[in-house]
Structure formats: structure tokens, C-alpha cells
Amino acid sequence: MSDHAVLLDGVTKTYGSGAVEVAALRQVSVGFPRGSFTAIMGPSGSGKSTLLQCASGLDRPQSGAVRIAGRDITRLREKELAVLRRDGIGVIFQAFNLVPSLTAWQNVILPSRLARRRPDPARVRELLHRVGLAGREKHRPPQLSGGQQQRVAIARALLGRPEVLFADEPTGALDRGTGHEVLALLREAVDEFGQTVVMVTHDAEAAAWADTVLFLTDGQIVDVLEKPSADQISMRLGGRR
Numbered sequence: 343m344s345d346h347a348v349l350l351d352g353v354t355k356t357y358g359s360g361a362v363e364v365a366a367l368r369q370v371s372v373g374f375p376r377g378s379f380t381a382i383m384g385p386s387g388s389g390k391s392t393l394l395q396c397a398s399g400l401d402r403p404q405s406g407a408v409r410i411a412g413r414d415i416t417r418l419r420e421k422e423l424a425v426l427r428r429d430g431i432g433v434i435f436q437a438f439n440l441v442p443s444l445t446a447w448q449n450v451i452l453p454s455r456l457a458r459r460r461p462d463p464a465r466v467r468e469l470l471h472r473v474g475l476a477g478r479e480k481h482r483p484p485q486l487s488g489g490q491q492q493r494v495a496i497a498r499a500l501l502g503r504p505e506v507l508f509a510d511e512p513t514g515a516l517d518r519g520t521g522h523e524v525l526a527l528l529r530e531a532v533d534e535f536g537q538t539v540v541m542v543t544h545d546a547e548a549a550a551w552a553d554t555v556l557f558l559t560d561g562q563i564v565d566v567l568e569k570p571s572a573d574q575i576s577m578r579l580g581g582r583r
């Protein structure tokens with residue numbers, strides 16, 4: 343058994359064809375060790391979201407393999423992939439995918455219920471509290487701001503303690519305090535529960551919570567920093583903060 347929770351091997355993803363063809367990922371090979379926290383950074387359009395989409399099985403690459411728990415998910419049938427995505431993978435993406443007719447609480451526990459698990463109400467309460475939604479449990483998504491909806495999605499992704507958590511800009515829409523709490527929750531998922539977190543971010547301070555920071559440019563990994571400080575990350579990004 344590999345000690346990688348997720349392994350990409352020669353992953354290539356191209357959008358469009360002919361004159362409008364864009365190579366979003368070019369032969370990307372990278373492993374995310376079990377129980378590690380990785381941040382992915384890079385300029386706009388460098389392929390960060392595409393990497394998360396392919397790694398989480400939301401999109402299929404043209405070539406290459408994506409192994410989760412040793413299985414190449416690019417070869418799974420839709421039904422098998424849906425089960426893996428429900429039970430083993432948590433996603434925190436900008437498209438929140440909340441059910442508008444359900445309350446925040448009901449949205450958080452929905453995947454567990456679909457998987458026939460019985461969520462612990464104390465844990466649901468704690469998660470909603472820590473993402474700053476105490477008192478909002480009965481609100482439905484249309485009654486919540488965009489950032490609050492995203493926090494419901496974060497609590498939902500954390501509740502099932504999936505092996506792997508993919509997060510695309512999880513703190514982008516949050517104030518500093520709530521962003522800090524969300525990063526602490528992701529760090530705790532790794533340190534206390536051995537989960538694997540892969541997070542795309544533009545923010546050097548957020549990336550400094552990770553064990554490893556990967557830099558993408560033009561669909562390729564061009565640099566890797568281990569345990570960098572926010573200042574080292576900013577310097578690598580060219581002094582911008």
C-alpha cells in the first residue's frame with residue numbers, strides 16, 4: 343500500500359481544441375502523503391483548480407492516472423466514483439452545492455445521512471460553532487451570505503472525516519478571524535485525525551499552515567517549499583502579499 347493518499351501520475355488535461363486549445367495541466371506527477379497538508383499556489387490560470395478537479399474525480403484528465411487509496415479513479419465507473427466521492431473525499435469548492443430548501447444543520451449532515459451514518463449532534467454543533475455559524479443552524483442557504491454558505495460547506499466536508507479533503511480557496515471569502523478558525527480546523531484534521539488536505543490558495547499566510555507548498559505555472563509544478571513561513575512564500579511569489 344502506497345503511503346500516498348492521492349497520487350497523480352503524468353496527468354494531462356486540455357480544454358477545447360484547435361486554435362482555442364488550452365493545456366491546463368501538462369504531465370503533472372505528484373504525491374500527497376497520507377496525513378499531510380499541502381497548499382497549491384500559482385498565478386491565475388496556472389491550473390490550480392483543474393488539478394483539484396482532476397485529483398478529486400470531479401473531472402477526468404485526457405491522460406495519466408489519479409490514484410486514491412491505491413485505485414486509479416480515472417478508470418472507475420460513475421457509480422463507483424460517486425461512492426468514493428461520498429465516503430472518502432471531502433470537497434470545499436467555490437460552487438457550494440448546498441440544498442436551498444434544507445437548513446444549515448440539515449445540509450451539514452446530509453452526506454452522512456446519505457451514507458447511512460448517524461452524525462454526532464455534538465460534533466455538528468461544534469463544527470458550526472467553530473466556523474462562526476452558531477445561532478444560524480436553522481437558516482437556509484438563501485438566508486445566508488456567500489461566505490456563510492461556504493462555511494456550511496466547510497462544516498459539511500469536515501463532518502464525515504474523509505480520508506482526503508480538497509479545498510479551493512477555503513478562506514478567500516472569509517474575514518481574518520473566521521479564516522484562521524477554518525485553517526485551524528484543516529490543520530486539526532491532519533494532525534489529530536490523520537486526514538490528508540490539499541488546498542488551493544492565493545494567500546501566503548494561509549499557505550504557511552501547510553506542510554508543503556507547491557507552485558504551479560502553466561500547468562506544471564515548478565517549485566516545492568517544505569514548511570515555509572509566510573514571508574518565504576511571499577518572496578517566492580515575487581514579494582507580493
Ligand SMILES: Nc1ncnc2c1ncn2[C@@H]1O[C@H](COP(=O)(O)OP(=O)(O)OP(=O)(O)O)[C@@H](O)[C@H]1O
Pocket residue numbers: 357358364365366384385386387388389390391392393
Ligand atoms: N471549462 C474550461 N474550458 C476552457 N478552458 C478552461 C476551463 N477551465 C479552465 N480553463 C483554462 O485552463 C487553464 C487553467 O485554469 P484553472 O481554473 O485550473 O486555473 P487556476 O490556476 O485555478 O486559476 P485562478 O487562480 O484564476 O482560479 C486556464 O487557462 C483556464 O482558462
